Amino acid sequence: MNVIIYCRVSSDEQTLGASLDVQEERLRKHCNQMGYNIIDNIPYREDESAKTFEKRPVIQGIMNYIRKNKGRVNKLLFLRWDRYSRDIISASENLKELLKLGVEPNAIEAPLDFNSDTWPLLLGVHIGSAQCDNIKRSKATMDGIHGTLAKGKCANKAPRGYKNVRISKHETHVEIDTNTAPFIQAMFKEVAKGIETPCYIRRKFARKGYNIPESSFLEMLRNKFYIGKIRVPAYKGEPEYYVNGEHEAIIDEETFYKVQEILDGKRKKTPKLSKAINPDLFLRKFLICPVCGYALTGATSSGNGGKYTYYFCCNNQKHIRMRAENVNEEFARYTAQLKPNKTVLDLYNEILKDLQNERKGESKKEAAALQNELSTVQKRINSIEDKYLDGDLTKEQYNRMLERYTKEASAMQQQIEMRENPNRSNIEPKLNYSINLINNIDSYIRNASVGVKIKLISSMFPEKIEFDGKTYRTNSYNKVLDLIYQQTNELRGVEKKNGESFSTFSASVPRPGVEPGWK
Ligand SMILES: [Zn+2]
CATH class of the missing domain: 1.10.287 (Helix Hairpins)
Incomplete structure (x- = not known):
């Protein structure tokens, strides 16, 4: 009688006294007494406690050996049924194959008589009860995790920007990681601005040396952990909910929800850019011809030994045709004059x-x-x-x-x-940001990427801008900016044009044909 013995580690071997050595010793002793011949030129000690047979390399090796040497193996022996399997479904599949190959699997501590009528019942009891234990154990673990979360404690590894710190033998808590948190905060801020796409922002930070894989990055931007919340997942019929965590928020809620809106695509976007925009013609979308009111377009042409880019009226080039360089620079100067004091x-x-x-x-x-x-x-x-x-x-x-x-x-x-x-009432950071932007508007217009320029210009000028080569005219600025600009000029004591009144706040609604008074 040729047998293969099989030992497998168990997560609770300490309590049950069934280490691999003990298992092997007992199996060898049993085979000795029964006069069995052990085939031991193949590995038989399994270090893997995986539930399914596919994830246990040693049992896979044994199965291959049995398949290749049909008829040479009579029994596959193990100490207890739970060493063979703790999962009734995978066990029955493997058992079916073994029996088909003429191999009888058996546990020496509770051997089954495969000739009796009752073996399926007993097999079910042995492996089924092991499986019950497993389920109970994992439920207890789940209860534990759920309880921890519901108390606002972080149950696993803290997300980026935080670290788990051990405070006693059995207790850890989550602290802000001062090395990474500033990066996370900066990323949220950038995304919340809505000027550049999250993916672009991610790459920008990656180039600076803080790389987060794309999928984790999007997940991170969705994670309420950063505003101090802990997600308690749906459990036992209770729906998922959030509690206030014990950890400190590193992102304020306003920024966070703005980011959510951007990710959801709810934020109003500037018109989609059609293909690539020639960076020298970034004003093309905004300018109209002072003669006929048609949009200006542009092109680069060669001549006089160089390349020159022009804006011109798309209706008739005779109306207006200007060097793009000059128009752009003039526009930057124009926005510079809009700076308030x-x-x-x-x-x-x-x-x-x-x-x-x-x-x-x-x-x-x-x-x-x-x-x-x-x-x-x-x-x-x-x-x-x-x-x-x-x-x-x-x-x-x-x-x-x-x-x-x-x-x-x-x-x-x-x-x-x-x-x-x-927290929503805290407008300081937002205000500081916009003031900084306004104060540096001309440098943005000169140096930002073409996408940013267009975004800025469209937020400042909801309507088209007319340019005759010297002066810019528009029907409306953004209302708030309009107000600021008017007040600025008043305070600067700039001369007013005839009949034009820059006076009260209520008069700050856009009036047709407003032309900056300082021109
Ligand atoms: Zn025209």
Whole structure:
């Protein structure tokens, strides 16, 4: 009788006293007593405790040996059934193959008689009870993790920008990693600006030496951990929810939700750029002909031993044709003159704060309305649950509807949080950013990438700009900028044009044909 013995490590071998050595010793002793011949020129000690047979290399080797040497092996012996398998489905597949190959698998501690009528029942009991243990154990682990999360503790490895710090033998907590957190903060800020795409921003940081793989980067931008929340996943029929974590936020909620809107594609985008734009003709989209009002276009032509780029009227080149270099530079100078002075910016600051207070009241109302909608959605979720339980919906339909409603609900939740969050009133950083932008507007117009230039210009000038070679005219600036510019000029004491009045705030709505008074 030729047998192969099989030993396998177990995660709880300490308690059960069944180390590989013990298993092998017992098996050899048994074979000796029975007079079996052990085939031991193949590996038989499994270091892998994997559930499925495919992931255990040693058993795979044994199976291959048996397949190649049909008829030479009579038994496959192991100490206990749980060393063979703790999973009834994979065990029955393997067992079926072994029996077909004429090999009898058996445990020497509880051998089955494959000639009896009861062996399937007993096999089920042996392997099934091992599997039950496994399920219980993993449930206990799940309960533990769920409990930890629900308390606002981070249950696994802290995300980028944080680190796990051991505070005692059994306890760790999460701290901000001062080496990486500034990168994460800078990335969120860049994305929130909405000027460059997240992917572009990721590559920019990668070039600076902080590389995050693309998929993890997008995941990171979605992770509420950064605003101090912990996600408690759906468990035992309870839907997923968020709790305030014990860790400190490194991203403020306003930035975070702005990033979400950008990722969701909800933020208003500037018109899609058609193909590549000639960087020397970045004003093409914005300029119109002072004679006929048609859009200006442009082209590069060779002549006089060099290449020159021109803007010209797309209707008739005789109307206007100008060297692009000059037009662009003139435009940069024009925007430079729009820079406000400090007094105006202080004023701007005050006005924005006023507006903010007004908005707070509105936000409250909006939040209440959203709360109402949210409870409607929640009612719907309950009702489809009932329908599903009553058999009026198939599982597929139910899942599909549940997914849709859950998404809706979480989007509303987000909106509500945004409106209720007091941090939202903190406009300082935003203000500083825009002031910095305004103060350096001409250098952006001269040096930024063509995409950024276009984005900036379209946010400043919602309507077309007329340029006759000397003067720029437009029907409307962005309202806020309009206000600032007018106030600036007033404070600068610039001469006013006839009949033009730069006076009160209420007069700050765009008026047709406004031409900067300092021209
Ligand atoms: Zn024209």
